[in-house]
Amino acid sequence: MPDETKKTRTSAGKNNADIAGDRKASAAKGRRLRQRPKGKIGEVWIVIECEGDVAAGVSWELLGVARSLAADLGSRPAAVILGIDDQCQELARQSFEHGAAAAYVADHPALVPFITEPHCQTLAALARKHSPEIILLGATTRGRDLASAVATEMETGLTADCTALEIDPESLLLRQTRPAFGGNIMATIITPGHRPQMATVRPGVFPLPETVAGATGEVIVSKPRLAAQQPVRQLEFIPNPEEEVALQGANVVVSGGRGMRQLKNFAMLEELARELGGVVGASRGAVDAGWVSQRRQVGQTGQTVRPALYIAVGISGAIQHLAGMQHSDMILAINSDPTAPIFDIADYGIVGDLFEVVPALITEVKKRKAAAAKSGGAAAKGGSEAAASSEKAAGAETATAGSEKTATATKNGDSETVTTS
Numbered sequence: 001m002p003d004e005t006k007k008t009r010t011s012a013g014k015n016n017a018d019i020a021g022d023r024k025a026s027a028a029k030g031r032r033l034r035q036r037p038k039g040k041i042g043e044v045w046i047v048i049e050c051e052g053d054v055a056a057g058v059s060w061e062l063l064g065v066a067r068s069l070a071a072d073l074g075s076r077p078a079a080v081i082l083g084i085d086d087q088c089q090e091l092a093r094q095s096f097e098h099g100a101a102a103a104y105v106a107d108h109p110a111l112v113p114f115i116t117e118p119h120c121q122t123l124a125a126l127a128r129k130h131s132p133e134i135i136l137l138g139a140t141t142r143g144r145d146l147a148s149a150v151a152t153e154m155e156t157g158l159t160a161d162c163t164a165l166e167i168d169p170e171s172l173l174l175r176q177t178r179p180a181f182g183g184n185i186m187a188t189i190i191t192p193g194h195r196p197q198m199a200t201v202r203p204g205v206f207p208l209p210e211t212v213a214g215a216t217g218e219v220i221v222s223k224p225r226l227a228a229q230q231p232v233r234q235l236e237f238i239p240n241p242e243e244e245v246a247l248q249g250a251n252v253v254v255s256g257g258r259g260m261r262q263l264k265n266f267a268m269l270e271e272l273a274r275e276l277g278g279v280v281g282a283s284r285g286a287v288d289a290g291w292v293s294q295r296r297q298v299g300q301t302g303q304t305v306r307p308a309l310y311i312a313v314g315i316s317g318a319i320q321h322l323a324g325m326q327h328s329d330m331i332l333a334i335n336s337d338p339t340a341p342i343f344d345i346a347d348y349g350i351v352g353d354l355f356e357v358v359p360a361l362i363t364e365v366k367k368r369k370a371a372a373a374k375s376g377g378a379a380a381k382g383g384s385e386a387a388a389s390s391e392k393a394a395g396a397e398t399a400t401a402g403s404e405k406t407a408t409a410t411k412n413g414d415s416e417t418v419t420t421s
Contacts, residue, residue: 046063066099
């Protein structure tokens with residue numbers, strides 16, 4: 001019996017070779033759509049996430065980094081605003097004040113409220129028409145949803161939850177850095193063969209840029225072709241009834257880790273945070289142990305914070321946690337292990353028993369607040385600079401109640417012995 005070559009066919013009557021050819025043709029078409037004119041570098045786009053005319057803070061944070069990236073590329077930063085006219089115009093004005101040189105405004109009733117499909121269609125159409133080099137979105141629930149849909153539509157790469165972005169000076173590619181392999185390494189990712197280069201960045205990773213009142217820029221308005229009736233529509237919005245933990249906006253964050261040993265010991269952190277006008281956070285270890293809600297988690301799989309003062313109590317300093325708090329203005333670490341990695345990034349460190357150090361801090365802060373109030377100085381209310389300053393000093397000069405103890409305080413790598421009584 002002669003040999004035969006068997007070809008697998010689909011229900012549509014195409015064999016594997018036909019399907020592969022179709023896919024290659026489709027991919028080639030997509031790449032042609034995304035090619036930029038020779039010698040020209042596209043803009044750096046920031047997709048503005050908003051409710052009405054109020055933008056999410058991460059959008060303004062990204063405009064700050066977009067200015068730097070665009071300067072390195074010899075391009076310009078631009079905001080992309082999807083919504084309805086009046087709201088879009090107000091957001092365009094705000095985007096110029098935060099550093100955008102241009103604003104692409106897509107005006108259509110189907111874009112409010114947010115539904116993934118019309119937003120994806122609109123953003124992809126704008127990108128095909130204007131060929132941006134980079135598109136950045138906040139790594140929020142909405143941003144992750146939209147970014148993945150657009151990257152799939154554009155057949156390009158997407159790096160999620162970046163902690164650093166920079167332009168390679170030789171290739172001019174976007175270097176996108178994020179923790180990988182469970183946070184055990186930092187991976188730098190590039191997208192050399194497809195455009196646009198896309199990434200999401202978590203809130204709090206970059207600082208808010210300085211605003212320029214009255215700044216103006218170019219507004220490019222489009223009317224996307226969208227069906228008035230979408231297959232998916234929002235019937236009702238029901239807010240989460242659970243208490244929101246305002247970690248990202250807090251001036252002081254007091255976080256506990258596995259060193260807290262059990263749930264009831266977080267009461268002392270609550271008291272310290274209350275005295276300083278701050279909030280309580282936690283490491284992933286404390287959350288996994290069931291002591292604290294995941295909404296309080298700081299780190300790669302939690303929230304990113306940039307408070308004026310971050311106090312890490314009983315936290316070893318795994319890279320997953322550092323990714324969420326390393327840009328704090330001042331970091332105080334309290335740990336019994338002098339080799340804990342948290343001390344490598346701490347401005348002040350106390351090596352000692354947290355169950356003695358934390359009560360001492362609470363006592364000291366209360367004492368200094370009372371003295372300030374008595375002397376007619378500014379009373380240290382929630383999150384005041386006086387309270388934070390007192391606490392920082394207390395971290396270096398801590399006094400414990402009870403029998404005399406000795407702890408080691410470190411500052412910027414230097415060590416000194418502090419006798420407490």
